[in-house]
Amino acid sequence: MAKAPFKFDLGETFRHLSKPPIVEAIIHWQARSQKEWEAEGLRAELSKLLPEYTTCDPMQQLQVDFAAEISEDEKPPLTRHQHQWHGYRLATKDNKYIAQFTRDGLAVSRRQPYQDWEEFSAEAKRVWQVFTSVAQPVDVQRLGVRFINRLESATFENLGDFLPDPPTCPSNLPLNELFYQSSFTVPGQPFGVRVIKLMQRPVEGQTQNTGLFLDFDVYTETPLSRPDEELDDSLKTMRWLKNKVFFDLLTDKAIALYR
């Protein structure tokens, strides 16, 4: 039976999950700092403005540096890598909130256990206000809301219990790895959605990579020129889209595990 066309209805509600399988929730503002940052000055300012974030580690950006020497036998040129400071990674004492300040934007992550959207988005917006004061960006080129879920009990054998559309196995060959990425436009809305499904063969002794990872990234397709005015509505819509996709991509049986 053909599926109904996509319906954009912010009034549509979704079931509450008391044990959501979220391992990381992220709100990311891609916005270039208009102020020159000086490492020590910025560290002092951030520790004053965000005292709850007790750890402040420098972030390095990898730069590919091509070696300039050509050997006599004309082997391919060597590449070196340089690291350059480009911001700070802050963490709360319990390591549940991570804020990454770079000259290209701010990413605020909430790690397990995820509480609720209101608490998470309020904290992210509070940190965003700090970013705007230290970076003074003129616009937001891209806003992203990303939820990474881990469905621990999923295996290659029971994937059909979790996904309404599990991968096809040609000639019933046993599945060894699943990596599926797709992206979608939202009709009539300036948003896009990217979905990644990832399942890897378990590595002996490692438990954190088992299960099915479902990664939902909802993002703006156009810049926010007035972020202060547009932010709340954008986040509300993006969260709704995330929920819409999440509940559509899982079976009722799977969702029941997290209620």
Next chain:
Amino acid sequence: MPTTLGFGAAARSIELKTNQQRSALRQSTALGNQPALDELIAVAQECHEPNWDGYGARAVTPRALSDAFRFLQSLPYGFPLPSVGAEPDGHVTLEWYSSVRRSLSVSIDPDGYLHFAALMGTNHLYGTFTFFETAPRELLRLIREVCG
């Protein structure tokens, strides 16, 4: 495609797998970008010190090279590839040339900005984009228009 920045082990694992998938496709001669990367390496070799042109040119910086590398890596598979060069002000230049009246050049500066100039028939277009890891969609559209 740009990605919302993650932090934890799951985010890193997904990023690693995504990169592996991309580089597998990039290795194909039909979809890869190796010719442009080879030219970028040549620019790095020839222009990494001041006065590389004998007329007092500025050295091309690791940041400009790095951004050029990321730009090239972010081009869609099978996309038209530019010729790569350097400018006396130390910028890396990517140029798409279709005819004397249809061309586009993108100049990548050491501060993370892309300056572009396009000639489309009798129209001249130019401007600047902030570079965030991937080629801006507007530039991709212009490249498609120039290359037909």
